[in-house]
Amino acid sequence: MLVRDLIEAHKADLTPAERRLVPYIKDDSLAIELKSITKLAEAADVSTPTVIRFARKLGFDGFPDMQNAIRTELAERIKQPLAKFETKLGAEHERHIVNRFTMHVVENVNRTMNQLDYELFDRVAALLADTDNKIYLRGGKISQASAFHFFNHLQIIRPNVSMLGASPSVWPQTLLDMDDRSVLILFDIRRYEQELERLASLASSQGAKIVLFTDQWGSPIEGIADHCFRAMVEAPSSWDSTIAINLLVEAMIAQIQILSPDKSSKRIREMENMIGVTEIFRKA
Structure with missing residues (x-):
């Protein structure tokens, strides 16, 4: 521990x-x-x-x-990616990388699920399913892919979902609009990013609730976050694996749809109709 x-x-x-x-x-x-x-x-x-x-x-x-x-x-x-890679070189030819990577990922998922607080998961899903809440997302250099994955699905099944821009210089405008009906979802794994910690602090001061997805060591944002999920990220690679984090994200998306089946289905149908209409302009 x-x-x-x-x-x-x-x-x-x-x-x-x-x-x-x-x-x-x-x-x-x-x-x-x-x-x-x-x-x-x-x-x-x-x-x-x-x-x-x-x-x-x-x-x-x-x-x-x-x-x-x-x-x-x-x-x-604080281990650098190159140092991580060098520690694994001795076993490089013992087993194929696909198998070794798979074993690590399965272990990461199992350990993540073993420590998951299911009641917390349900509370956060209910928070995100409430369409009266405005949702904002942002990740770090590596974890931004997970943030965008979550954003891409959330905006399909519910309104009022925004992805913060890559440059911190554009964040103040969004922060001004945050209040106690806002939820900021952040993804931060090692090496932790100070800009995200500052963003969390400012959003919290505006009344927003902070939901954090982080690694097993825990981002400093944990001290600010209202809700936190830790996932295992170690992998036989220069980079950490976000597969266990993405599992939580996709399970959360499924639970949000379960909580609001009619609203999400209606929005998906409306979006499909809108896509059909906008196809006319693309062909033109």
Whole structure:
């Protein structure tokens, strides 16, 4: 289990002094990775025994054990694509890439489904099925493909769905229109993108609800998001796999249609008619 997940699991057991350590560990892991126990204690304004007790409550033998776990997580989060590829070269000829990739994807899907909160899934589907809500989407450099996939289906089955432009310079106009009937869906996997975190913060300040799709380590946007889905992304490739994320997306699309069968069917028929009409202009 990740350190941030251990914190959530033991949150109720933490003393007020121990809770002061949480921001330095959960939201600023790079800082703690470079700190000694003394410097960490000073930064959080707690005693060194408090740091040790905190680590032990999470299940670690002490501060060094917790620090090593954080270092390992950080190494996975910031691993460059080339470095990922090089770690796999030794086994390149053991099995064909198609089979190895398939095995990883199946494992990713199984692990994603094992940790899925089905009640959360249903709540988000209901939120997105409500046509009184305006939906906005955006992803990162790699995850934008998943965002567009979701957008392409949502706009077919319901109105008021928009994809934010690629340039952050055009986002303020859209942010001005967001309110408590808005939902911003974001896709952010490692290496996490600060522009998306800033977008989430601004949208939230406007009253919008934030739905996040991220990887197993968790984007920093989790601290802002109202609803979050984690999916496994590791693959025998230079790049992370978004197949498990897309599975959640397509299942969500199916559930939205189930919740609003008449409205979605009516919209699809109207769209097909519109396509038929616009064909006249294409041929002209």
